Amino acid sequence: LPLDRPDLFFTESTPLHTSSPYSSSKASADLFVMAYGRTYGLPVTISRCSNNYGPYQFPEKLIPLIISRALNDETIPVYGTGENVRDWLHVYDHCVAIDMILRQGKEGEVYNIGGHNERTNLEVVKTVLRALNKPESLITYVTDRKGHDMRYAIDPTKMETELGWKPVYTFDTGIPQTIEWYLNNKDWWENIVSGEYQNYFQKMYVDKGRVEE
Structure with missing residues (x-):
């Protein structure tokens, strides 16, 4: 969606319009699922969500990346000018x-x-840095991704009216909870950041003689 149209939101009937091969692969998955439902009567539903955050998110994603790098006083890469907008869930x-x-x-x-x-994206980075009492000087701007969409904004009215769903967390309540989780579970994400988790199979099976390489 364009940045200058805050009144626009994605609805369930918004046409799928992709900007990259990556997003096209996800859109095509939706079409395959719908086709199986229509052609073979497969009982399917499709859900489309906004950007997720919270505990156990892989450290390469934006929010855990900010947390892990800021705690080590490492630079925080931000695409373009950081003005890309996302709806956080x-x-x-x-x-x-x-x-x-x-x-x-x-x-x-x-x-x-x-x-x-x-x-x-820039607001998200600055929010996390403030919570960790880290300086904004850690922010470094990098070349934007090709085909990078400027704004995602999802209208969840159908979920709210038909199924009675409402989110428990706002961004302001969810971010402190998320940061606290990463601070209390450093062993989990440090094992991933270091790449040590990739040696699990070697340690558990090959080194113990359970399987041959």
Whole structure:
């Protein structure tokens, strides 16, 4: 969506319009699912969510990346000018929504899951840095991705009116909870950042003689 049209939101009927091969692969998956529903009567539903954040998110994603690098006083890369806007949804609220769709959703229907928590990437970075008491001087701007969409904003009215779903977390309440989780679970994400988790199979099976390489 364009940055100068804050009144526009993605609805379930918004045409799929992709900007990169990556997003095209996700859109094509939706079309495949719908085709199986129409052609073979497969009982399907589709959910489309906004950007997720929260505990256990892989450290390469924006918010855990900011946290892990800021704690080590490393630079925080920000694409372009940081003005790209995303609607942020806590993973707990996303999981609740998926469960409701599975139990109560109508077959063949599409459901948007969003939190009305739009923030620019730069706002997100600065929010996390303030919470960690780290300087904004850690921010470094890098070349924007090709085909990078400027704004995502999802209208979850259908979820709210038909299934009674409402998010528990706002961005302002979810971010402190998320940061606290990463501070209390450093062993989990440090193991991933270091790449040590990739040696799990070697340690558990090959080194113990359970399988041959």
